[in-house]
Amino acid sequence: MLQINELSYTFGVGKSIFEKISLDVKTGEFVSIIGSSGSGKSTLFKLVTGLLEPDQGEILINGGKVTGKRLGSVGYMPQKDLLLPWRTVLDNVLLPIEVSKENKKAKLSEVREWLDRFGLAAYEHSFPNELSGGMRQRVAFLRTLMTGKDLLLLDEPFGALDSMTKRNMHSWLLGLWGELQKTVLFITHDLEEAILLSDRIYVLKADGIKEWKVNLPRPRSSELIYQEDFIRMRKELEWLIQHENN
Structure with a gap:
C-alpha cells in the first residue's frame, strides 16, 4: 500500500531530518511511527502527502509513484x-x-x-x-x-484527549478495526497506544529507522495493557527509544 525507499530530507541549511530511511506498509496493516520529539514524524507525513518533497528517495502508493501532491491519494487526519x-x-x-x-x-x-x-x-x-x-x-x-481512500494517515489523533477518554477511544477503535478494511499509518507518542493498536511499529531514531513487530493476536482488548507480556513489550520499546543513538 505504501513503500518509502531511501528517503532523505534536509530542513533549511544543513539540518538533516533523516537520511536514507525506508519503510513499507502492507494492505490492511496498522503501522505506527514513534520517536522522540524532533525525530521527524510529522515531517514524514508531510512528505507522504506531498506537502513537502524529499531531497532524494521515492514514495510509492499502491505500487506507483505519485507525482505532485499526494494528498489526494490518502485520507489524512491531524x-x-x-x-x-x-x-x-x-x-x-x-x-x-x-x-x-x-x-x-x-x-x-x-x-x-x-x-x-x-x-x-x-x-x-x-x-x-x-x-x-x-x-x-x-x-x-x-x-x-x-x-x-484505502490508506489513512493519522497524526496523533488521540493526543489531546484525557487518559480515560483516550482509553475509551482505543476500545472503540479495536472493536471497529475488523469492519474498517483500511490501511493505517499512525503517529503517536504513547507507547501503550502504539503496541495496543499496531501490527508493526517503526521507531524513528537519530541514526535511521528501526522496525519492531507487535506479536499480539487480533482481535485485541484494551485490557491487554495489564498483562505481563504487554508490560515487557512496553519496556523493550521504551529502552529502544531512550538508547536511540546506540
Missing part, C-alpha cells in the same frame, strides 16, 4: 479535529463527498450507517461545540474515512 463549527455532525462527515462532487443523496444512507457504527446516530444534527472531545474525534475519524 491531531486537532478541525470540524467546521457551523456544520452539524452529518454535514461535517459529508464534506469529503461534497468536495469530490459525488452524489451526496446517494451516499446519505451509507453515511448514516457509519454514524450508527460510530455511536453517533443520535448526534447527526448536533454541532461540534455540543460534543465531548472523544465524540469530536470520532466525527473527525469518520470524515477521514469518507474520503474513500
Whole structure:
C-alpha cells in the first residue's frame, strides 16, 4: 500500500531530518511511527502527502509513484479535529463527498450507517461545540474515512484527549478495526497506544529507522495493557527509544 525507499530530507541549511530511511506498509496493516520529539514524524507525513518533497528517495502508493501532491491519494487526519463549527455532525462527515462532487443523496444512507457504527446516530444534527472531545474525534475519524481512500494517515489523533477518554477511544477503535478494511499509518507518542493498536511499529531514531513487530493476536482488548507480556513489550520499546543513538 505504501513503500518509502531511501528517503532523505534536509530542513533549511544543513539540518538533516533523516537520511536514507525506508519503510513499507502492507494492505490492511496498522503501522505506527514513534520517536522522540524532533525525530521527524510529522515531517514524514508531510512528505507522504506531498506537502513537502524529499531531497532524494521515492514514495510509492499502491505500487506507483505519485507525482505532485499526494494528498489526494490518502485520507489524512491531524491531531486537532478541525470540524467546521457551523456544520452539524452529518454535514461535517459529508464534506469529503461534497468536495469530490459525488452524489451526496446517494451516499446519505451509507453515511448514516457509519454514524450508527460510530455511536453517533443520535448526534447527526448536533454541532461540534455540543460534543465531548472523544465524540469530536470520532466525527473527525469518520470524515477521514469518507474520503474513500484505502490508506489513512493519522497524526496523533488521540493526543489531546484525557487518559480515560483516550482509553475509551482505543476500545472503540479495536472493536471497529475488523469492519474498517483500511490501511493505517499512525503517529503517536504513547507507547501503550502504539503496541495496543499496531501490527508493526517503526521507531524513528537519530541514526535511521528501526522496525519492531507487535506479536499480539487480533482481535485485541484494551485490557491487554495489564498483562505481563504487554508490560515487557512496553519496556523493550521504551529502552529502544531512550538508547536511540546506540
